[in-house]
Amino acid sequence: MEFLTDYAGFLLKLISVALVIGFLLAMIASGKRKSQPGSLSVTKLNESYDAMKAELDHQLLDKKVLKGIEKEKKKKERLEKKAQKKSPKTDEKEKKRLYVLDFDGDIKASAVETMREEITAILSVAKSQDEVVVRLESGGGVVHGYGLAASQLQRIREANIPLTICVDKVAASGGYMMACVADKIIAAPFAILGSIGVVAQIPNVHRLLDKSLIDVELHTAGRYKRTLTMLGENTEEGREKFKQDLEDTHGLFKRFVSSQRPQLDIEDIATGDTWYGSEALENKLVDVVMTSDAYLVSHYANADVIQVVYKQPKGMAERLGLSFFSALEQKAVSWIGKLTQSRGY
Known part of the structure; x- marks a missing residue:
């Protein structure tokens, strides 16, 4: 029994040392991670679509019908090659490209870190006849995060490349601030859009501390520093200033949306309310009611539909299977963000 107790104690010490070493390695890796270059993944969605269609044809159609389809396809390819040979290269019209990005927004708009790289890559090759399609999903978050995300999308507009935003589930608050930058907003029938408003909350435990005879001293330089x-x-003075800051931020939000979509009646829309896709169309929050899938499929025949994904380099912690620390950090930041003072769209 004494041996088992000693052995258990030894194991606990060993595990503790391993955890400490793993934590230190994770901290070192997170510092080095930023200096490592990421990688760009480019996928032609037309090919995936054609492969699925061919597989279904193979499984469902009669062999004679299938042979006829294959024969027709080869004939079409031969005719296209013949036409290309006859036409001078200078007269050839380059095929349109649709560059597809995905933005899945959290409260900090963390996805902007990869989106900025994807946009930079696309703008280095995109031409005026091309188009950028962003499949956007976000319920909003902090002002500075979504302000930066909207500014990144504006880079596409400033480069005179058509920008389409597709919303299948939700683009509310900061998410809609991003969406309104687009030349065209497409929403699924039951997607949620709007929430043009600002919200902030902060818990206060002063009375509990006062009862426990605990004093908290806060020293500031500047009347409204805190x-x-x-x-x-x-x-009351602090509360009024806090409310005024929210109103100022809301005014900035409304002016931005109005500048991007002047067709909106901003005073009626900017109440913090939300609408489903079909209702959003009536209120001019969107331009078309359709899913992103239907929109992309409609372009497969006449354009190259290319998905672009920038992958951040994996840190040592992830390579060693120590992603627990990263997950714990994210949960802690999320929890603290909800408790502390934070203005958000």
């Missing part, structure tokens, strides 16, 4: 706090006693 308006509301979690631990100290909040004042």
Whole structure:
């Protein structure tokens, strides 16, 4: 029994040392990760679509019918090659390209870190006849994060490349601030859009600390350096300034949306309310009611539909299977973000 106790103690020490070493390695890796270049993945969605269609044809159609389809396909390819040989290269019209990006937004708009790289890559090769399609999903988040994300999308417009935003589920608050930058907004019938408003909340435990005879001192230089706090006693002046800051941010939000979509009646829309896709069309929040899949499929015959994904380099922690620390950090940041003072769209 004494041997088992000693052995268990030894194992606990060993595990503790391993965890400490793993944590230190993860911290070192996170510092080095930014200096490592990422990789760009390019997938031609037409080929995936054609492969699925061919597989279904093979499984469902009669062999004679299938042979006829294959014969017709080869004939079409021969005619296209013949036409290309006859036409001078200078007169050839280059095929349109649709570059497809995905943005899945969290409260910090973290996906902007990869999207900025994807946009930079696309703008290096895209031409005016091409188009960028962003499949967007976001319920909003912090002002500065979604402000940067919208600015990244504006780079596409400034380069005179048509920009289409597709919303299958939700583009609310900061998500809609991104969507309104597009030349065309497409939404699924039951997608949620709108929420043009600003929200902020902060818990206060001052009374609980006061009962426990715990004092909290907060020293600031500047009248409005800190308006509301979690631990100290909040004042009416601080509350009024906090509310005014929210109103100012809301005004900035409304002006931005109006500048991108002047057809909107911004005072009626900017109430913080949301609409489903079909209702959003009536209120001019979107231009077309359709799923992103239907939109992309409609272009497969006449354009090269290319999905572009920038992959961040994996840190040492992930390579060693120590992603637990990363997940724990993300959960902690998310929890703290909800508790602390934070203005958000």
